[in-house]
Amino acid sequence: MDFRTRVQIDKSDVRIDHTTKMMLFGSCFSENIGNKLKEHKFKVDPNPFGILYNPVSISNSLKRLLGDKHFNESELVYNNEMYHSFMHHGSFSDVDEQICLKRINERYSNATNCLRETDILLITFGTAYAYNLHNTPQVVSNCHKFPAKNFNRYRLSIDTIVEDWSYLIEELINQNSNLRFIFTVSPIRHFRDGAHDNQISKSILHIAIEDIKNKFKDRVEYFPAYEIMIDELRDYRFYNEDMVHPTSMAQDYIWKCFSDCFFSKDTQMINSEWASIRKSIDHCPINTETKSYSKFLFSTLKNIESFTKKYPHIQCEEEIRQIVSLIEKVNNL
Secondary structure: OOOOOOOOOOOOOOOOOOOOEEEEEEOHHHHHHHHHHHHOOOEEEEOOOOOOOOHHHHHHHHHHHHHOOOOOHHHEEEEOOEEEEOOOOHHHOEOOHHHHHHHHHHHHHHHHHHHHHOOEEEEEEOOOEEEEEOOOOOEEOOOOOOOHHHEEEEEOOHHHHHHHHHHHHHHHHHHOOOOEEEEEEOOOOOHHHOHHHHHHHHHHHHHHHHHHHHHOOOOEEEOOHHHHHHHHOOOHHHEOOOOOOEOHHHHHHHHHHHHHHHOOHHHHHHHHHHHHHHHHHOOOOOOOOOHHHHHHHHHHHHHHHHHHHHOOOOOOHHHHHHHHHHHHHHHOO
16 A cells, blocks of 8 residues: 555656756755756756746846856945845855855856756746845845845736746757756745745746746656655655755655656666765765775775776766875875
8 A cells, every 4th residue: 555645757858867968047956956966977057146936036047147247346235244146145145245256257157158058957946926126127036134125025927937938948049959948846835925825826836837838848848846745745754844845865755756757777877886986985984094994095096986987978086186185194194
């Protein structure tokens, strides 16, 4: 007897392997999947503007990349002794204006280059609610704890989202004719909006994505992250203490569903091989001065080098440098 409702996910015709170039934009699901992809050595640029929640903020970030226009000091704002950008997550903010601007433009330069070459864009919509800077049409991606009176909160319509993204997708395809899109809805409930308003918000996002998918049938896929979390993993043991965000166990399960949907068996086998090596790299011994630990490091280095010879298209230079550095430290003790 099965005591849960399973979400049926068909194998996608979109294939992701370690040669695929990907960019991810949106809320926490894009961040979580992006981290998993990076851990497994995929070519991925996750959230170059940081975590974004509403569809307009996400589309504005992509339009800015298409325009190839770097940021300047006049676009930064100051609050609580820090400099911020209304187009970026707080992870870019800093007490030093130039450091803030440098962080933003370094990620921006890398993202503009990635966008020209990327094969897949994975987009996660988090909420249909957006905030305008008061008395302006500017949609802010993050309020950075400015007073609420500085913003107008409103709910995006299905038509607004579909029209905006239809135009954007056409622009992106004109620049990159092979580009494919994977859309998801974040499984994280925005309870600050209220239970009812959260449901309305998520419904708007689902319908908008379905309309976009129907307009671009050969380009757009949908991955049911929201449905997996809400239906398959509905028990609260799969939620963190805030009862909203998924636990690491839930994230791992959704990652497995994502893998089964988009990865071939060969790609999943490579992931398993690397996961074993990654476990060795992350190993923290009780004592680093033992001969056994030294042998362990040399064995790990040999495994990484064997992996790179077997899969030369996967870059492991950073991990090799990390292990070599540890070996040098042990030899100098």
